[in-house]
Amino acid sequence: METSLNKYISESGFCSRREADRYIEDARVTINGELAWKGSRVKPGDKVLVDGEPLPKRKAPVYLMLNKPKGVTCTTDLKDRSNIIDYIGYKQRIFPIGRLDKLSEGLIFLTNDGDIVNKILRSGNNHEKEYIVTTDEPFGLDFVKAMREGVRIQGGKTKPCFVKQEGPNRFRIILTQGLNRQIRRMCEALGHRVSSLKRIRIMNITLAGLAPGKWRLFTPAEIEAIQAMLKDSSKTDDGEGMGE
Structure with a gap:
């Protein structure tokens, strides 16, 4: 049975489907010695190589969470000295689900399960991410109302969301979208700059009991x-991810 190349690579645990697309676009993937392209299909018996090396045999899935500190970059590129992979130092190959900006902090998941990545990232599945945000200057009710109703950024308008003011320049926001630097761009569009941003929850998982800079594996529960929450979630990529 044929399968798409990016799915084949992600299901090996080598990387996420999106990262697989980047490997393909960068001409680093071959099928039976021939350069692969986006949209290539893999048949049983095909030999797929990335950078001339075979894909790893699929290992037991790993799921862990990190309370990311500021200064750590959500990349698997080991050339970046601040990369999240070296920071954690886990013994198996893993990759982050989504991203947090280098200057942001808080909860992020990492895994070797490419299948779960797409289900969590796809905004159409409406999986919640909750943040506490501080701005450089105080804001009023007009700012809160605009954030709730949606803000025009990147040529489109963000989805309506929950926003609650918790201080003169502090608010709580719950997103089901994940556009690149979404919260920062929303604030900037309304004349405010984010001075601190912390993700405190993804779906049903919170930062409770996880100190800054520390990580732990998911419990079986x-x-x-x-x-269970992902059971009916689509794996189709709609171009959005778990950003901030």
């Missing part, structure tokens, strides 16, 4: 709960 957490894995079971996440799988």
